[in-house]
Amino acid sequence: MKYDNLTLHTDKYQINMMYAHWKNGTHNNIRVFDAYFRKLPFGNGFAVFAGLKRVIEYIENLHFSEHEINYLSKQEEEYDPAFLEMLTTFRFTGNLRCMAEGTLVFPNEPLLQVEARVMEAQLVETAILNFINYQILIATKAARIRRIAPNDTLLEFGTRRAQEADAAIWGARAAYLAGFDATSNMMAGMLFDIPTRGTHAHAWVQDHPSEEEAFQRFADALPNNVVLLVDTYDTLKSGIPNAIKVGERLRANGKKLKGIRLDSGDIAYLSRKARAMLDAAGFEDASIFASNDLDENVIFNLKMQGAQVDSWGVGTRLITAEDNPALGGVYKVVAKKEGEQYLPTIKISGNPEKITTPGNKRVYRIINKDTGKAEGDYIAMVEEQVHGLPRIMLFDPVHVYLHKFVENYEAIELLHDIFVDGRLVYDSPTLDESKDYLMKQYNLFWDEYLRKLNPEKYPVDLSQLVWDTKMKLIQEWRQK
Numbered sequence: 001m002k003y004d005n006l007t008l009h010t011d012k013y014q015i016n017m018m019y020a021h022w023k024n025g026t027h028n029n030i031r032v033f034d035a036y037f038r039k040l041p042f043g044n045g046f047a048v049f050a051g052l053k054r055v056i057e058y059i060e061n062l063h064f065s066e067h068e069i070n071y072l073s074k075q076e077e078e079y080d081p082a083f084l085e086m087l088t089t090f091r092f093t094g095n096l097r098c099m100a101e102g103t104l105v106f107p108n109e110p111l112l113q114v115e116a117r118v119m120e121a122q123l124v125e126t127a128i129l130n131f132i133n134y135q136i137l138i139a140t141k142a143a144r145i146r147r148i149a150p151n152d153t154l155l156e157f158g159t160r161r162a163q164e165a166d167a168a169i170w171g172a173r174a175a176y177l178a179g180f181d182a183t184s185n186m187m188a189g190m191l192f193d194i195p196t197r198g199t200h201a202h203a204w205v206q207d208h209p210s211e212e213e214a215f216q217r218f219a220d221a222l223p224n225n226v227v228l229l230v231d232t233y234d235t236l237k238s239g240i241p242n243a244i245k246v247g248e249r250l251r252a253n254g255k256k257l258k259g260i261r262l263d264s265g266d267i268a269y270l271s272r273k274a275r276a277m278l279d280a281a282g283f284e285d286a287s288i289f290a291s292n293d294l295d296e297n298v299i300f301n302l303k304m305q306g307a308q309v310d311s312w313g314v315g316t317r318l319i320t321a322e323d324n325p326a327l328g329g330v331y332k333v334v335a336k337k338e339g340e341q342y343l344p345t346i347k348i349s350g351n352p353e354k355i356t357t358p359g360n361k362r363v364y365r366i367i368n369k370d371t372g373k374a375e376g377d378y379i380a381m382v383e384e385q386v387h388g389l390p391r392i393m394l395f396d397p398v399h400v401y402l403h404k405f406v407e408n409y410e411a412i413e414l415l416h417d418i419f420v421d422g423r424l425v426y427d428s429p430t431l432d433e434s435k436d437y438l439m440k441q442y443n444l445f446w447d448e449y450l451r452k453l454n455p456e457k458y459p460v461d462l463s464q465l466v467w468d469t470k471m472k473l474i475q476e477w478r479q480k
Helices: 012-024 051-059 066-073 082-087 117-125 125-148 165-177 187-194 201-206 211-221 237-252 267-280 295-302 431-444 466-480
Strands: 030-036 095-098 112-117 154-155 227-229 259-262 287-290 310-315 329-336 341-344 361-368 373-381 392-395 403-406 409-413 416-420 460-463
Touching: 012 082, 012 117, 030 117, 030 125, 051 095, 051 125, 051 416, 066 082, 066 267, 112 117, 112 125, 112 329, 117 125, 125 154, 125 165, 125 295, 125 329, 154 165, 165 187, 165 431, 201 211, 201 227, 211 227, 211 237, 237 259, 237 329, 259 267, 267 287, 267 295, 373 466, 392 460, 460 466
Parallel strands: 154 310, 227 259, 259 287, 287 310, 373 460
Antiparallel strands: 030 112, 030 329, 095 112, 095 416, 329 341, 361 373, 361 409, 392 403
């Protein structure tokens, strides 16, 4: 069954809340929601924001067609026909602000804000979280891999192990955004203009009378892209020697052996042996590709063992985020608009980390002009003056006695207007521009925040007004 309309890509309780608001006449009340996550994945010191393109496409196409209305009319709730009629003209008419794709982001800061009629804001929650939770996860995993292998070629090979087609396609995009060089997924390549790469399967070798003949026929068919998979039978005794024979014939015809691929065995040992054999035969510029359940941890260890690999095909553990398969981002109401005022609202929890930060807020990255480095992210109310102050105080929202003053600073606002009154106003950068933006951002952060193991915690601080508002609301609820 084909589906292009994602309006019902939501949880049923969202529809039920929309209906209950409509029945009570509160569906047009304006609310502000923040989307954020509480904990960084993979034990990393940062995450990479991704998923905005998917959100924009979803919001732009948000509507209930006859097909969706007919489906809703058959639900056991027996929605009032007048409600279903109202849905036929439903569109997103609110405001959406969001981080740019490729932004380094941290726990408990708003990544995306929706200010809209409550029925609109509730409907979009599930899809937005679905899109950004997954793509942030994959982009962050890919960024960890890129930082382990800064000068190597990284290929995303995860399609066949992804959780269905959409995950494969958007996961490939997230990986490319975070620093990968190419993908094996042709659909992602076509949709997002991502370079595509691929070699051949073991089945190609098995389909021929000999390994050498298989290699030769592949080289004859694709003489400008000859990368040979050498581990079908015996990597050192037959695979690499046969690849060298074919490479010598290519060289005699003015072509070249681009490389070999290792997909099994001891990659560190085999790659060292392969490098020596290729160099001895005059193929010093032939690349050695490796695949087989790789991620940043495996690649890190292989490099420590002296692996002579310069290109990595990373699949399952990247596209499924195998060691941390869910981000756990949340979407919480933080303010009610009454007239021209935004009244802060809070969710209280027995788990302190789940208490929300109330208010209609903005997020700023505070850059120390003397060092050029980020001192922390600063969450302030919309009405607060942040730019141009003599100094700004940053304090830890958990251990409030920990604080510092920054005097010569620049405050970079991180949330951008995407939709205003339902109209798209954001000029989306190209995917390559977002990728470059991410790479440049690393220069704003001290290495301590970016390291793979045991990174220093980057500060995400509250303004005094936000802090006081949160404490005031907590105290009010305790006294009820």
